[in-house]
Amino acid sequence: MSNIASNLKFLRKRKGLTQQQFADVIEIKRASVGAYEEDRAEPKYELLKKIAEFYDLTMDELAHDIIDEKWKPTPKSNASNLRILSVTVDGQQRENIELVPVKASAGYLNGYGDPEYVAELPKFSLPMFNQGSYRAFEIKGDSMLPLPSGSVIVGEYVENWHDIKPNQTYVVVSKEEGVVYKRVASKFKDDKGLKLLSDNKVYEPYWVPAQDIVEVWKAKAFISTVLPEPSPEPTMETLTAMMAQMQKTINSVVDNK
Template identity: 85%
Template sequence: MPNIASNLKFLRKTKRLTQQQFADLMEIKRASVGAYEEDRAEPKYELLKKIAEFYDLSMDELANDEINEKWKRAPKSNASNLRVLSVTVDGLDRENIELVPVKASAGYMNGYADPEYVATLPKFSLPMFNQGTYRAFEIKGDSMRPLASGSIVVAEYVENWNDIKPGQTYIVVSKDEGVVYKRIAFKFKEDKGLKLVSDNKSYDPYWVEASDIMEVWKAKAFISTTLPEPSNEPSMETLTSMMAEMQKTINSVVDKG
């Protein structure tokens, strides 16, 4: 986060707050404020969000803009990140949900924008997803447990990347990583890319540069043939029975005494 340290210091001073006063407002230690302003540490996502809200800024502005006396909020424009997508429709002119199996992922990287290629993908429809543009992706691996490998994620196309929300899960199609299903931890402005994290903490987070990203889809549902395993935790009925047995044992010991 290239400008976060200087931005935090400048913004705090414009509010005429000491480091201790700001720390109290954010419910953190004063030493942490000093570390952030001196670029010795970076605030976590939730704290960064809280700071941005306090200063009435977006997280992108707080982390990426160089905020000083000359800084002005940039006008919002969606023109630079609108994207065109190839889709197929059924006999009633309703958009299909195309399925991208794992074995087709490599081909999808080359043909995702080609209407002829997209037309060759398996297609289906779901009644709850009849408004918008959706695609289904088969995922592999255990990086997003408890979602099992082989599950199919149904996702909605994100036309404007400004609509991406940190903390939520997406299908990200990129040149280097291919098709991945990840949680977005943080986003900079479009030219800076996305930070992707796995729900399985055995996997390290990583950044994907915006120039490498081809498509982004917001996860809406999943389909899996792997049913949940029965819980190992005792049921309420079992706990009640165990308590009754324990009470009987205690009563028996008391009676003998």
């Protein structure tokens, strides 16, 4: 349940602002302020974000906390993404998997939290992913070979970044790098962020600062139109090496008897 209406009214009065003065500061109509405070309407994402910034709050605090004289703000931490995740649902109120194609990756950095932008993304569902929030990202390049360029990574939303596990792969959305699919080298660190690795060792590992990260999605599956090639026929050289290894193993067993 949203507490936006009561919170807006309390915060405005605590600052000693009239509805008109608050409307002027936020650059909206006074009638809209009244509608929000009387719970006849709710601010859209961008306006809610602007109001939260004005009061030095997170959007989550503004929307869900009961803000009154006894309220104390939660200590802010980069370990948890406190913004409201924008999702879409199907006719049975089940969350869709929204697809972010390569051509939409640049726009995603600006629109990831905008419900209208997310609603315009292609959508699909997979029966094995019916719990949690998922998004699909098309990847480009050879940094994560053998996964081919053009593969689609299906990721589960990670709310608390301290849940990120080393040596597993994630889609990381950041202000500087945009949308990348990488392997995480170490646990999330508040003071440093994430160290990311490419499976293709040609690429050097690098750090993404905590303050630059906006979303993290744990890779759960991938979709590719490139089918795997059959294993090559063994050569005389590989057969010889296999026989030598087998002989070494047998000799080791005999010697230990």
